[in-house]
Amino acid sequence: MISDASEAAIDQIVASCDGDIRGALKALLLVNEKLEAELAQFYAAVGLDGMARGSNALH
Numbered sequence: 001m002i003s004d005a006s007e008a009a010i011d012q013i014v015a016s017c018d019g020d021i022r023g024a025l026k027a028l029l030l031v032n033e034k035l036e037a038e039l040a041q042f043y044a045a046v047g048l049d050g051m052a053r054g055s056n057a058l059h
Contacts, residue, residue: 017023
């Protein structure tokens with residue numbers, strides 16, 4: 001079940017896109033891509049290149 005905080009965040013995101021669900025999803029996908037790129041850079045910086053590519057290099 002989704003929490004009240006998550007519901008509120010979803011409402012806020014959709015509202016920031018003037019009620020356009022497709023626009024809200026596009027915005028979230030772009031933010032996710034940016035965060036994934038930042039995480040890959042972090043992994044590379046600390047020497048976890050395998051983790052940046054999604055492998056289980058440490059296990």
